[in-house]
Amino acid sequence: MPILHDDAQIVARDFGATMTPEAVCINAADMSIFYRGSIDDRMDAGTNAMTQPYLASALENFSAGRMVSPSQTLSRGCAIGYNPVPPVSYSTDIAPLIQNKCVRCHSPGNIAPWAITNYSVIQARAYQIKQEVLAARMPPWHADPLYLAITNDLSLSPDQKATLLRWINDGAPRGAGPDPLAAVTTSTNYPFAWPPELGQPDYIVTIPSQSIPATGKVSYKYPSVQVPIPSNTWLRAAIVKPGNTKVVHHCLVFQGTLFDVISAGGGLNGFFAGYVPGYSAVEFPTGTGKKLPANSPVTFQMHYITIGTPQTDQTQLGLYFMKSPPPLELQTKAAFTLDLQLPPGAPEYEREASFTPSSTQDVWLYEMSPHMHLRGSRFKFEALYPDGGSEVLLSVPHYVFHWQSLYRLAQPKRLPAGTVIRCRGAFDNSQQNLENPNPNAAVTFGEQTDDEMFIGYANFGIIP
Structure with a gap:
């Protein structure tokens, strides 16, 4: 419930x-x-x-x-003791809040369906904004705040929500003062451009043009591209920029040839770089990097959807070089299970999986990211310590497929050697799940969106 x-x-x-x-x-x-x-x-x-x-x-x-x-x-x-809500000013309270939390996406040329450019836009959509905030759909953030702090938290604090909705309930008055939103200058952000915070990559890898049919399901495509960089290179970021966001469902990039990717289990055991819906492209955690071997091929796993008209795509990988090797190499690994048998109509189908980052050395845990499809409902990461203790690292009580965030810990977590990361979660295959493509279907593991997956990715570094 x-x-x-x-x-x-x-x-x-x-x-x-x-x-x-x-x-x-x-x-x-x-x-x-x-x-x-x-x-x-x-x-x-x-x-x-x-x-x-x-x-x-x-x-x-x-x-x-x-x-x-x-x-x-x-x-x-x-x-009930109500917290006091002081008088609210659009110019000094509401506009700065909207600019900080919403304008990055809700601006011309970016991912949101409408742009916030001035007070009039907010006034016209005040009721819609209230409904989205009350339903916790916007800003899109799904981690439980009761556990470890997340540095890229997009959510509104209780005080911020109270301030915004009190102002809307009062009629969204314009009041005195300038309109800060009218003066905001925005740029095209990721995934339509390289992240402004990172700038232009040092090297760009582009896949051959891919043709996507108008209808039907498209099997994964695996184009490989040789990267002619003559020496081993440490990277501070590796960013996937989809060429056609209308049809790119996701992209994972792996070091090596297609044979290497298949031999390593594909995306189930981790990846080099990736793009999924809702992902924010960022630099690797401070003090870490990923190593690209000299003259290494990279293989892209491309998952496309069809939208009723033929499309093409040329997704790119942007490589950002480091001047010197980092203290730690960042690794991306995962807990997963292929044992998925969702009964038709089942409202609460639970699964779990686990993996050990290192059995012999301590590790720094930096980031976590759950991955399920449309029937995924909740996901939790836990640390099972060698001394028998346990701790919740991340809980996503309401998983949303369209916003697959990478959750970066505000303070990296040191995990003793032998710590097991256990992932537990559930699927909702009932008609109460409004995202469910078919509540009457029995669902198993598979690559397409109407199949399911259960993967918990973790980014960590092994401490020497």
Whole structure:
């Protein structure tokens, strides 16, 4: 059952809640309230016997199409203490917040479907913005904040959410002062251009032009390209820039020939560089790099989708050189399982997989990234320590296929030799999953989007 954590007290304010617990039952057809009040007639959680199950009766009668009576009762419990929300200014509070959290994508020529260029745009879309923030769809961030801090956290803090939505509830007033958004100058960002933070790559590898049909499923393509760099080269970043974002589902790049890739298990055991929906291209963690051997071939794993018209693509790999070798070589490995047998309609199909980064040496763990397809619902990384202890490293309680983030730890985590990284998660193959292409299908491991995968990638360095 989905649970809303109203950490910014937004929903409580909207409903005028004063006590907890208080039940509010809403008819999804017209959003009317058919019951509000106590769960039952007990005064506290003590030994008093319950004689009137108000909430249970309301739900039963509503589900049966009968009149709900009583439709309102007095709530008893603990008073809700609301955090104060100071007066809000568009010019000094809202516009800077929007610029920091939204404009990178919501700007001309970038990935979002509409651009935020001034106050008028926000005013016209204020209700839509409120709905997206309340549903936690925007900004797109899915890591549970209760565990290790993530440095690339895109989410709004509870105070930021409260400020923004209070301003919208007040009518999104323009107020006095300049409009900072009207003065913002933006550039085309990744994946339509090389990341502005990194600039132009030192060397670009381009695959031969690929033809994608108008319809049907396209098997993975594996073009290999020779990289004629005459000496071993350490890289501070390796960025995949899709040539045609409309059809590139994902791309993984591997060192070596196609034979080398197949022998190593493809993307199941890790990769050299990659692109997936929602990925933010960044430099490797400080103090790390990846080594590209001299005159090395690289092989691209290209997964294309069809969109109704023939398309072409020339995806590129941008290599950013380091001046000297880093202290640690960054490695990308994974926990995975091929044992996937999702029954038709199953709402909670659980799987787990694990791997050991090093059995003989400590490692620094830098980043984690879960990968499932449209039926993936949640994913968790845990460290199982040699002394028998354990720790949650990352929890993604609501996995979204279209936003596959790379979660970088704010502080790298030192894992003792022999630590096992265990990944546990679940799939939702029911009709309640609105992304599910077919709830009546039995689903197994496979490469296409309507198949499934269970992979937990980790980026780490082995400490000498």
